[in-house]
Amino acid sequence: MENLNKIKSGEIKSYSMNKRYIRPDGSIVWVHMVVAALDIHNPSQYKYICLIQDITKQKEAEDALAESERSKSVLLSHLPGLAYRCKYDRDWTMQYVSAGCYELTGYAAESLLYNRDLSFNDLISPEYREALWKEWASILERKKPFRHEYEIITARGERKWVLEMGQGIYNEQGGVEALEGIVLDISDRKNVENQLRYHSEHDTWTDLYNRRYLEDLLRRDAKAHAAQKRAVISVNLTPAHLLSLTYGFHYSQDLIKKVAEALKAYCRADRQLFNTYEYRFVFYVKGYKDKKELEAFCEDVENTLESILALERIGGGIGVVEIDETNKLDIEQLMKNLLITSEKAMHTLERDIGICFFDEEMSEHIFREDIISRELMQVASGERADRLFLLYQPILDLESNHICGFEALARLNSEQLGLVPPLGFIPVAEKTKLIIPLGGEIIKKAFRFSNLLKENGHHTIVVSINISAIQLMRHDFTENLLETAEAMRIDPTHIILEITESVFASNFQEINGILGKLKEFGFRIALDDFGTEYSSLARERELNVNCLKIDKYFIDKLLTLEPEKAITGDIISMGHRLGHCIIAEGIEYEKQLQYLKDHGCDKIQGYLIGKPLDEQAALELIRDQIDPDTDFLATGART
Numbered sequence: 234m235e236n237l238n239k240i241k242s243g244e245i246k247s248y249s250m251n252k253r254y255i256r257p258d259g260s261i262v263w264v265h266m267v268v269a270a271l272d273i274h275n276p277s278q279y280k281y282i283c284l285i286q287d288i289t290k291q292k293e294a295e296d297a298l299a300e301s302e303r304s305k306s307v308l309l310s311h312l313p314g315l316a317y318r319c320k321y322d323r324d325w326t327m328q329y330v331s332a333g334c335y336e337l338t339g340y341a342a343e344s345l346l347y348n349r350d351l352s353f354n355d356l357i358s359p360e361y362r363e364a365l366w367k368e369w370a371s372i373l374e375r376k377k378p379f380r381h382e383y384e385i386i387t388a389r390g391e392r393k394w395v396l397e398m399g400q401g402i403y404n405e406q407g408g409v410e411a412l413e414g415i416v417l418d419i420s421d422r423k424n425v426e427n428q429l430r431y432h433s434e435h436d437t438w439t440d441l442y443n444r445r446y447l448e449d450l451l452r453r454d455a456k457a458h459a460a461q462k463r464a465v466i467s468v469n470l471t472p473a474h475l476l477s478l479t480y481g482f483h484y485s486q487d488l489i490k491k492v493a494e495a496l497k498a499y500c501r502a503d504r505q506l507f508n509t510y511e512y513r514f515v516f517y518v519k520g521y522k523d524k525k526e527l528e529a530f531c532e533d534v535e536n537t538l539e540s541i542l543a544l545e546r547i548g549g550g551i552g553v554v555e556i557d558e559t560n561k562l563d564i565e566q567l568m569k570n571l572l573i574t575s576e577k578a579m580h581t582l583e584r585d586i587g588i589c590f591f592d593e594e595m596s597e598h599i600f601r602e603d604i605i606s607r608e609l610m611q612v613a614s615g616e617r618a619d620r621l622f623l624l625y626q627p628i629l630d631l632e633s634n635h636i637c638g639f640e641a642l643a644r645l646n647s648e649q650l651g652l653v654p655p656l657g658f659i660p661v662a663e664k665t666k667l668i669i670p671l672g673g674e675i676i677k678k679a680f681r682f683s684n685l686l687k688e689n690g691h692h693t694i695v696v697s698i699n700i701s702a703i704q705l706m707r708h709d710f711t712e713n714l715l716e717t718a719e720a721m722r723i724d725p726t727h728i729i730l731e732i733t734e735s736v737f738a739s740n741f742q743e744i745n746g747i748l749g750k751l752k753e754f755g756f757r758i759a760l761d762d763f764g765t766e767y768s769s770l771a772r773e774r775e776l777n778v779n780c781l782k783i784d785k786y787f788i789d790k791l792l793t794l795e796p797e798k799a800i801t802g803d804i805i806s807m808g809h810r811l812g813h814c815i816i817a818e819g820i821e822y823e824k825q826l827q828y829l830k831d832h833g834c835d836k837i838q839g840y841l842i843g844k845p846l847d848e849q850a851a852l853e854l855i856r857d858q859i860d861p862d863t864d865f866l867a868t869g870a871r872t
Contacts, residue, residue: 237268240281246270251288263292314395314417315342317353321373321401321409323366324352328411337395337418339388358384358392373401373409382419394423436508438486439493444509447517448564454519455561461520463556464527465567468496468514468534469575472547485512488545495537499530515571524590527553531588538586548585550578555591573599604649605661612645613670620646621671623678624845627854628697628816628838631830635858638695638729640838641679642845643671655699663703672704676714680721682848683728691855697729697759702736702744711750725755729780733761748777759816763804774811781808785819788839791828802832809833 236248247269254262267284315338316331330342344350357365361383372379379399384392399414434446447465454463470492476485489512496514500506503519516534521527531551538549552575554560560567574591581587611617625639645653662668676698683696704710718725730751736744748758759780787801796802801817808815817829820839829837843854 240268240270243270251292261289262287263289312415312417313337314415316413316415317399318402318411318413319353321369321412324348324354325412327353337387337393337416338385356385356387358386369412376401376403379412379414382423393418394420439490439508441493441497441506441508441514443507444515444568447507447509447515448568450505450517451556451561451564451567455556455564459519462522463561464518464521465554465556465571466516466518466527466531466534467509467552467554467571467575468492468516468538468549469552469572469579470512470514470538470542470547470549472549472579473512473545475547476545488541492538492541495541496534498537499534509568513572513575524555527555527590528588535584535586535588542585548579548587550575550581551586551588552576552578553588553590570595570599601650601657602661605645605647605653605658606665606667608645608647608649609658609662609665609667609671612674613667617648618674620648621674622646623675623682624847625682625696625851626838626845627843627851628836629842630836631834636694636855637836638697639682639851640697640731641675641682641699643675643699644845659701663701666703668701668703669707672701673713673717675699676717677721680717680723680728682851683723684721685848685852686855687727689852689855692727694855695727695729695757697731699731699761702732705732705736705744705747706740711747714751714756715754726757729757729759731759731761731782734763745775745777752777752779763808778813780814780816782816782818783834788817788819788825791825792822796828796831799828801828805829805832805834 236245236250239245240248247267249265249267251263251265254264256262265286265288269282271280271282312331312333313336315333316329317327318329320326320328326348327345328347330345332342334340334342334345338345338356340351340356345353354362365381365383368381369379379397379401382394382396385395386392396417396419397414398417399412401409402411402413404410434442436443451465470489473485473488476488493506493508493514496506496516499516503521505517507515507517509515516530518527518530521530531553535551542549552571552573554567554571554574556567560570570591573595574589577595578587578589581589608617608620612621622644623641624644625641627636628638628640629635630637643655643659645658647653650657659668662671679696679698686692686694686696717723718728732748752758757780758778759782760776760778761782762784763781781804783801783804787799787804791799791801805815814835815833816836816838817825817834818838820826820829820837820841822841825839826837826841846854
């Protein structure tokens with residue numbers, strides 16, 4: 234109205250303005266209106282002219298643009314970095330830089346514009362500049378978005394990790410007109426990533442790279458096809474675990490840290506050290522001359538270890554596996570071979586810390602072990618259960634000269650290897666824990682034979698079953714054994730459970746308690762391989778066992794020693810004083826038999842008495858001694 238009055242008074246001739254109209258339905262329409270005086274000859278009609286243009290869409294676009302600019306301003310003000318537009322040149326000449334530049338780089342945005350004080354390329358850490366240029370070139374050629382991480386150097390000389398995300402701006406001809414994007418500060422994220430990577434790749438106690446990092450390195454080097462010689466050398470100190478049981482965990486760990494510091498002295502560019510497990514280290518050696526050089530290095534390491542471990546009275550093993558075309562790609566098998574070699578080195582009798590190289594014999598052993606492991610899995614699953622069977626070796630009572638029992642001996646009829654003796658597959662079964670299901674089947678088979686003996690009228694003959702330490706330590710072993718015995722109507726007094734002395738080394742009280750419970754239920758317990766493992770006169774009386782089985786080592790000595798020099802008789806005498814029945818195993822010659830008779834041994838077994846037999850042959854053997862007055866040994870029934 235003010236403008237209209239000015240036109241009426243002649244103060245102005247026209248005016249324009251934007252205004253809104255309200256439609257009948259309540260909606261709003263924006264218009265641009267121009268009003269001007271109309272000078273015509275007839276003053277009684279039309280003195281003004283008004284032009285009205287609908288500008289609703291224009292206003293909406295203006296509002297959207299304003300909102301976009303506002304959002305952009307808010308975004309850039311909170312961006313943990315900077316936004317830019319730059320030329321595609323080696324200096325990355327900046328045409329626009331947001332205010333976040335100062336927080337990120339320590340330089341004001343104006344300093345970078347058109348390279349006034351320095352170029353953005355000057356900020357990029359030198360080792361990344363060429364890689365960044367090549368990455369942009371590759372991206373622009375394919376017209377793809379750009380994303381790359383690198384380091385910059387700030388005004389204070391600090392290094393920061395940044396993430397750049399951008400894209401090319403192209404002209405109508407397809408050429409690169411400029412680059413636009415953002416550069417974000419990712420230092421905090423990188424620090425977290427580096428910490429996670431460190432913990433993933435290192436043993437934090439010794440600060441050495443771990444097994445995962447070593448295996449990744451071996452894989453990378455295997456693909457590199459390098460001509461230089463390579464080998465891995467394991468330093469196996471697992472006996473140090475015994476120190477934990479005596480002095481505590483921290484004592485053994487401090488020792489391992491001391492060993493690590495000593496071994497680090499042997500590191501150099503072509504010889505790296507890794508802590509692959511709690512008590513094991515591995516040297517990765519490259520570019521050595523020959524096997525003699527490896528041997529000399531191992532001897533140096535051995536001398537260092539002996540100087541540290543001598544006071545602890547523990548040993549170890551150094552295993553060496555040379556890497557070649559046959560084993561370089563199977564890293565898992567390579568590490569397995571290395572472990573086996575170092576464990577074999579630990580059992581070298583000539584020295585406390587043995588040295589052993591992986592050879593063809595070990596390779597065949599591992600191959601054989603893998604076959605046995607696979608077939609045992611088939612047996613355990615029930616797929617080929619018939620391949621595991623029992624033979625029964627007779628046990629002779631020397632007083633009556635009659636068979637008084639049988640020891641159940643497991644055999645594996647391998648599809649590829651033929652007949653495998655217990656020492657060939659039992660250690661594999663224990664290592665793979667397959668001894669749990671297999672041991673259960675062996676017990677059932679032995680129980681069935683015990684029932685077969687009763688069915689044939691042999692009510693006093695016992696069956697002896699070997700029990701692994703792994704079976705015995707299972708929380709449900711006693712319960713399952715009793716359930717099986719009850720289900721099969723077994724008299725526990727007709728069963729002898731044989732265990733080796735070594736089972737007591739880990740936990741004497743717990744295992745002796747388990748044996749005590751088994752004795753209460755009527756089972757008899759025999760201590761196998763007596764005299765070669767854990768034997769302790771101080772604790773022998775405490776053992777919940779009925780019988781002692783003298784190890785074959787002492788029986789074999791009877792062939793070479795004068796009777797008065799052999800201690801086998803002393804073992805028999807001691808066992809009797811402790812109230813135990815004495816069984817000698819491995820009897821093969823009359824000289825051994827006569828000695829054992831003279832010294833009051835109770836029972837014997839071995840090839841002189843009879844080889845392991847199947848069920849029918851065992852029954853026939855017993856039938857041959859039905860006459861109680863028959864001298865079993867004299868009649869030759871053992872043949």
